[in-house]
Amino acid sequence: MRALVLALLLAAPVSAQTIEDPEGTVMAAGREDGSEAGFRDWVGAFRVKALEAGVPASVYDREMRAALYLPEVVARDRRQTEFTKTIWDYLDIAVSQDRVTLGRKALEKHADLLARIETEYGVEKEVVAAIWGLESAYGTYRGDTDTLSALATLAYDGRRAAFFEAQLVQALEIVDQGHVGREALKGSWAGAMGHTQFMPSSWADFAVDFDGDGRRDIWGDDPADALASTANYLRHWGWVKGQPWGLEVTLPEGFDYDQTTERVVKPVSDWRALGVAPAAGGELPEGDEASVLLPAGHTGPAFLIYPNFRVIEKYNLADAYVIGIGHLSDRLRGGPVLAADWPRHWRALTLEERKELQAALVALGLDTGGVDGRIGPKTVAAVKAWQKAQGLVPDGYPGPDVLAALRSPG
Numbered sequence: 001m002r003a004l005v006l007a008l009l010l011a012a013p014v015s016a017q018t019i020e021d022p023e024g025t026v027m028a029a030g031r032e033d034g035s036e037a038g039f040r041d042w043v044g045a046f047r048v049k050a051l052e053a054g055v056p057a058s059v060y061d062r063e064m065r066a067a068l069y070l071p072e073v074v075a076r077d078r079r080q081t082e083f084t085k086t087i088w089d090y091l092d093i094a095v096s097q098d099r100v101t102l103g104r105k106a107l108e109k110h111a112d113l114l115a116r117i118e119t120e121y122g123v124e125k126e127v128v129a130a131i132w133g134l135e136s137a138y139g140t141y142r143g144d145t146d147t148l149s150a151l152a153t154l155a156y157d158g159r160r161a162a163f164f165e166a167q168l169v170q171a172l173e174i175v176d177q178g179h180v181g182r183e184a185l186k187g188s189w190a191g192a193m194g195h196t197q198f199m200p201s202s203w204a205d206f207a208v209d210f211d212g213d214g215r216r217d218i219w220g221d222d223p224a225d226a227l228a229s230t231a232n233y234l235r236h237w238g239w240v241k242g243q244p245w246g247l248e249v250t251l252p253e254g255f256d257y258d259q260t261t262e263r264v265v266k267p268v269s270d271w272r273a274l275g276v277a278p279a280a281g282g283e284l285p286e287g288d289e290a291s292v293l294l295p296a297g298h299t300g301p302a303f304l305i306y307p308n309f310r311v312i313e314k315y316n317l318a319d320a321y322v323i324g325i326g327h328l329s330d331r332l333r334g335g336p337v338l339a340a341d342w343p344r345h346w347r348a349l350t351l352e353e354r355k356e357l358q359a360a361l362v363a364l365g366l367d368t369g370g371v372d373g374r375i376g377p378k379t380v381a382a383v384k385a386w387q388k389a390q391g392l393v394p395d396g397y398p399g400p401d402v403l404a405a406l407r408s409p410g
């Protein structure tokens with residue numbers, strides 16, 4: 001699902017879609033000749049498809065006549081593929097003291113609502129509140145871009161045409177069904193809507209009418225429907241109440257770094273036997289499946305992640321986002337800040353540098369799953385293999401040191 005000085009810190013930069021594309025797919029480039037006239041032609045041509053999909057002609061004509069081509073939406077979409085933050089820069093904003101403080105106030109203010117949602121859906125109130133906090137700064141920044149215009153612009157642009165065409169059809173159906181006033185159908189530049197930034201398709205599949213007024217209203221000031229919808233979404237994807245998303249751990253001396261990444265799954269008892277321990281002290285919570293994750297390599301914090309981690313991934317695949325939600329929920333519950341320091345002397349590699357790194361690994365006969373600048377499991381595995389061959393700690397983190405060494409081998 002995707003997707004102002006205190007305001008700026010709380011809202012805009014955090015939508016995790018700015019970290020990397022949440023779909024994890026290689027995409028077409030998008031048109032280079034976008035114009036208002038071209039957009040109007042597209043609106044005329046798309047009418048056939050929309051009507052075939054069930055949108056009444058009267059609704060299509062009325063709403064799409066009013067839809068606008070939004071060049072700034074295309075510009076934002078272009079930028080997101082170029083731009084990468086380090087996880088620590090992201091978390092500084094995602095789990096800032098302000099966001100923790102406001103979250104605790106929100107938990108107090110909506111204590112009854114969140115308790116009822118927790119009981120009904122089996123998702124802890126702090127987790128629901130954390131998603132609310134990251135997606136819209138607890139309802140403060142739900143986005144004021146006209147959703148139909150944003151979706152139509154992105155469908156017309158064509159970088160991910162099929163996806164946005166389907167979202168546009170769904171949004172038109174929302175209008176047709178009267179769940180929200182046309183003027184209130186607003187959200188992010190990417191078409192995500194309401195308190196917890198649902199895309200229209202997620203609204204269709206998961207939104208609930210928690211306050212019982214007959215409308216599934218995730219847009220209005222009252223967050224009841226939106227927060228229950230989010231809990232419903234997490235429940236659907238398998239949230240296990242009472243289990244952590246993950247926790248910060250310490251790794252023992254001589255830890256085998258081949259045992260890291262989401263691909264290595266073991267019972268918690270096995271990790272315990274290997275000497276993995278909570279950074280905050282005490283015992284590891286029980287669990288049948290857990291993995292060790294090093295989001296910034298072996299010099300940064302280590303996490304033991306549980307199946308709930310993969311449930312949060314259904315909101316956004318970026319590790320930084322999932323850790324942001326998880327850690328914010330822990331802080332809202334009164335938990336401590338992270339114990340280990342991030343390697344703050346490193347910066348994020350640019351898209352071109354990530355491609356260069358992949359190309360260098362490919363030239364050495366390793367498989368990075370493409371030279372697209374996208375750091376997926378294959379690139380991580382390739383970095384690990386290279387690190388091992390160099391006698392380095394094989395943590396798989398493609399940092400500036402790896403790139404520098406690949407540029408000047410030997």
Ligand code: CA
Binds near residue numbers: 211212214215216225
């Ligand atoms: Ca309702």
